[in-house]
Amino acid sequence: MTLRVLGVDPGLTRCGIGVVDIEQNRRATMVAVGVVGTSAELTLDKRLLVIAQAIDEWLDLHEPDVVAVERVFSQMNVSTVMGVAQASGVVIAAAARRGIPVALHTPSEVKAAVTGSGTANKDAVTKLVTKILRLSAPPKPADAADALALALTHAWRAGSGMGSAGGSSKGTLTPAQKAWADAEAKARRAR
């Protein structure tokens, strides 16, 4: 039984997207990785449309069991934070429209899960993502590596994710356990 996670590092200028299959023994395999970029010369509605259409295509093509999105903080750079939040809203709603569970993880959760340190730098994250996924070359740009790291983080972490996005109706299961349970139930029903 494999859990397929689609990770998204949201942004208007560059949105990193990575798909990873994780087996129950935690072994992870990269399925696809990419970056969707939009020009600052486009109006906001056209930029969000490009991102919405790209996410739709990735969700339709890869049919992930869960979508992991970087949690946006208002402490970020003021000039970019609103665009990041708007892009993340589009991504989260696209998953929700398909009934795919969404989990949110903070940058420090991702760093800690992948490198063992919540304060690791971007290079360390890219290096370990490359090693964990047995890639021949580091994924570039950093947004692509971050998206893969998010997907890995979601599959590996327990006790984080959706619940902290505002309440939980999932009983005593952590969101990660819930995603496993949902994916297992789906596998029993459909495969």
Added chain:
Amino acid sequence: MTLRVLGVDPGLTRCGIGVVDIEQNRRATMVAVGVVGTSAELTLDKRLLVIAQAIDEWLDLHEPDVVAVERVFSQMNVSTVMGVAQASGVVIAAAARRGIPVALHTPSEVKAAVTGSGTANKDAVTKLVTKILRLSAPPKPADAADALALALTHAWRAGSGMGSAGGSSKGTLTPAQKAWADAEAKARRAR
């Protein structure tokens, strides 16, 4: 020839939506007004889904010529700004998916357009919206009145809106003029 504007005051807890028809002599008539609320006990993805589905219904039902959305500022209350930005991203992308132009207006632009003063309070905006639209009672809650005020602002203002969302490919027309021109072209073609 009438311009139909759907105004949205975005938010996760309450999203105000108002539809106004504006004639070329600036006379405005309310078509519909409403508020979509989501509970903070729902997860973020479920909240954004409720908003996405509501906006889809309003766009399908009223077929506006243009959508006017309140421009979100990072100077807002830190605890709510991210949710407002995520909701606005969902709304803007929903319009963009349908090819409907989107315009953004700041709260002070709205206050100035409706009351004549950029620093007017919420009560003054509600009062004037009620008067301008010849309503028998003030629209409530304030988010509903704000959505109607946004729609009025868009129809009345020239030289603002989409262009300031990041570049413009509309030649020498202001966004308001472009919306009129588009609506007129559409009317010539289809009605």
